[in-house]
Amino acid sequence: MTTLILHRGPLHANPYHAWLDGHDGKLVLLGSSEQLAVHGEELPREAPYLHAETVPDYDTGPLVAERAAALIEEYGVTDLVACTEYDIERAAELRERFGLPGQRPDSAVPYRDKWEMKQAATRAGVPVARHALLRTGQDLTDFVAREGLPAVVKPRRGWGSVGVAFLRTPADVADWLAEAALTDASGEPGWLVECFVDGVMCHVDGAVAGGRTVSVWPSQYTYALADFRDRGGRVDIALDAADPLTHRLNAFGEQVLKALGGPADFAFHIEVFVTPDGELVLCEAACRAGGAGVRDVQQAMFGVDVAALPVRSQLGLPVGFDGPVTPPKVAGQLLFMMRPGTLRALPEPATAPAGIYKRKYYAEVGDKLNESTFSGDFLAAFVVEGTDRADCERRIGEVKRWFLEGLEVG
Numbered sequence: 571m572t573t574l575i576l577h578r579g580p581l582h583a584n585p586y587h588a589w590l591d592g593h594d595g596k597l598v599l600l601g602s603s604e605q606l607a608v609h610g611e612e613l614p615r616e617a618p619y620l621h622a623e624t625v626p627d628y629d630t631g632p633l634v635a636e637r638a639a640a641l642i643e644e645y646g647v648t649d650l651v652a653c654t655e656y657d658i659e660r661a662a663e664l665r666e667r668f669g670l671p672g673q674r675p676d677s678a679v680p681y682r683d684k685w686e687m688k689q690a691a692t693r694a695g696v697p698v699a700r701h702a703l704l705r706t707g708q709d710l711t712d713f714v715a716r717e718g719l720p721a722v723v724k725p726r727r728g729w730g731s732v733g734v735a736f737l738r739t740p741a742d743v744a745d746w747l748a749e750a751a752l753t754d755a756s757g758e759p760g761w762l763v764e765c766f767v768d769g770v771m772c773h774v775d776g777a778v779a780g781g782r783t784v785s786v787w788p789s790q791y792t793y794a795l796a797d798f799r800d801r802g803g804r805v806d807i808a809l810d811a812a813d814p815l816t817h818r819l820n821a822f823g824e825q826v827l828k829a830l831g832g833p834a835d836f837a838f839h840i841e842v843f844v845t846p847d848g849e850l851v852l853c854e855a856a857c858r859a860g861g862a863g864v865r866d867v868q869q870a871m872f873g874v875d876v877a878a879l880p881v882r883s884q885l886g887l888p889v890g891f892d893g894p895v896t897p898p899k900v901a902g903q904l905l906f907m908m909r910p911g912t913l914r915a916l917p918e919p920a921t922a923p924a925g926i927y928k929r930k931y932y933a934e935v936g937d938k939l940n941e942s943t944f945s946g947d948f949l950a951a952f953v954v955e956g957t958d959r960a961d962c963e964r965r966i967g968e969v970k971r972w973f974l975e976g977l978e979v980g
Contacts, residue, residue, distance in 0.1 A: 571595030571887065572620065573649040574641055576657040578602045578628055580609040584653060587618055589878040592887050596620035598645050600638055602628030619647060625876050628756070630653045630658070635660055642668050648738045649885055653837070653877055655729045658682055672884060673833035673857070680830045682858040684762055685829045687830065688852075694829030696822075699843075701764035702845045705746045707747045714743055720766040720935055723750075726759065730878075731945040736766070743940070768950035769845040770793065771853065772809075774823030774838075775860045775868055776894070777876040779883035781834045783827070785876050788842075789867065789902070795945050803910060803970040807902030808867060815844065820894075832857055835880035839864065862946050864904035866953040870927040871897035894965050900962045901927060901955040904969055908941040908949045909979055916950075917976025925965035928953040939979060 572595055579602070584595060587708060599614065599622040603820040606613070606624050621641070624821055625633045640663065641647065650670050652661035662678035664670070680690045689700045691953050702713045704723070714721055714737070725733045737743050754760035771794075775788035793804040809816040823840050832838075839860035841853040859865050859877035868876050874891045883889050913933050922929070930951050933939060939949065956962030 571648045572598060572645045573651055574598045574600065574638065574645070574647040576600055576634070576638060576650070576654075576661055578654045578656045579605050581606075581611050582609075584877065584969045586651070586881070587614065587621055589875075589881055590618070590887065593618070593885055595978070596645075597650070598622070598641055598647065600625065600634065600641060604628060609696060614909070620718075637666065638664055639667070642670075643935055651881055651884065653860045653881065653960060655682075655858055665815055673836065675758060675833040676855065677833060681832075682727055682855060682969075684728075685725065685759075687762075687855060689763075690831075691826065691829050691852050694825070696829050697849065699764040699767050699851060699853075703759050704752050704761040704763055705759045707750075710718055710763055711744060714740075717765050718924055719743075721763050723761055723763045726754070727761055732793075732943075737763075743832065751754070766795055767843040767845065767851055767853075769843045769851075769958045771943055771975050772815075773806075773860065773864070774826075774840040774842060775820050775864055775876060776809070777830060777837045777859075777879040779835050779879050783824065783894060784879060784889060784891055785868070785872060786820050786823055787868065787871065787876065787897065788823070789818055789864070799909075799942055800907060802887075803973070804905040805860070805902060805963075805966055805970075806864070806867070806905070807959060807966070808871060808897075810900060811896045813959075816892055817941075818850065819844075822852075826852055826855050830855060830857075833884075835884040836878050837880050860906060863950070863951050863953050867903050868926050869902045869938060870901035870953055870955050870971075871899060899955050900958060900959045900963050902954055902959075902966055904952040904954060904966050905948055905979075906973065908939050908947050908952045910941050910980040911939055911950075913937045913939055913978075914980055915976065915978035917973055921972065921976075923965065923968040923972055925954045925956060925962075926969060927955045 597619045601624045603624040605627045650661050658678050660674045661671050665672050666674050681688045685703050692699050720738045723735050771791045774788045789808045791806050826840050836857045837859040841856040843851040932948050954966045956965050
């Protein structure tokens with residue numbers, strides 16, 4: 571057996587060789603030249619890797635699918651693994667083309683195409699914001715005239731809040747239309763508009779293995795995802811088991827999964843608005859593990875990597891996790907965005923407060939920093955754990971003060 575892995579991003583975040591301990595097949599890796607260079611990594615050469623290579627222009631270029639098809643034929647690939655947002659549809663199309671097991675386009679598209687996602691959700695009775703596909707500029711002006719402002723425009727197949735814009739005034743609408751290209755590279759409508767939903771944003775994360783939800787738990791963003799140029803710490807924290815909203819969100823997540831479908835094995839990240847009157851409204855859903863430190867928060871709470879579970883299950887390996895279970899503690903993440911200037915100082919690690927489960931800096935003293943350009947463009951990220959949400963929030967506050975007092979960018 572030979573498994574082809576399509577992978578964008580840092581390889582250290584997805585240690586496939588460790589995830590697939592016990593797998594007696596070989597691995598072939600196709601990755602991104604740009605991402606390998608950005609993260610200063612080298613391609614794996616040792617067993618179980620049979621072959622590894624990268625291609626340029628991974629995000630939008632046609633070479634990825636072409637090379638993947640060639641590798642499937644050359645190495646007799648029997649399985650295809652894809653864990654990152656860019657690769658979901660590519661992998662589904664390749665599986666269908668070569669008769670490989672796993673997710674096919676019919677269940678991949680609703681998780682990538684926000685228009686199809688909202689149509690499927692509506693058919694299943696899952697609440698979504700009122701929305702429209704933008705075929706022409708008139709569609710936007712008609713929508714605003716009908717629904718009012720503020721409104722939100724977003725790419726149909728976007729990620730990381732890139733391109734998301736809030737239109738609060740008629741001038742915002744005119745300015746956006748003056749700059750926007752409404753069609754994508756294939757000539758299809760590439761943008762949606764939807765009503766702004768007032769409330770807080772939560773997300774439900776977990777994994778499906780062997781057709782069964784083995785992990786599911788909600789967290790709450792305490793910041794606006796699309797506003798990624800703030801200077802303070804951004805906090806995303808799990809809910810307590812005793813919180814009634816926890817059980818409502820978990821059930822809502824299961825409802826969304828049923829509406830959108832999916833293969834027997836996949837991770838999921840579902841973003842949900844909770845309105846002031848308590849209504850749950852679907853924002854978006856992805857059939858991959860949450861980005862930023864979401865996986866680390868889940869690992870701190872459950873002791874497993876939700877991205878690894880479906881990969882092991884897909885390849886017939888024991889998952890080793892019998893959830894869903896109630897976690898014994900609560901964890902959250904504290905994120906600091908990039909900011910322009912030279913990084914002159916970071917806080918002394920020896921003086922760090924208690925409760926830090928994981929810490930990662932994305933720059934070194936002396937580096938020239940730029941403004942953040944997407945929601946995952948971090949200067950530093952911390953995962954903090956506590957006995958319950960209140961304890962975790964207290965500890966996050968201590969870490970935030972410690973970091974900002976020791977940070978110097980000038």
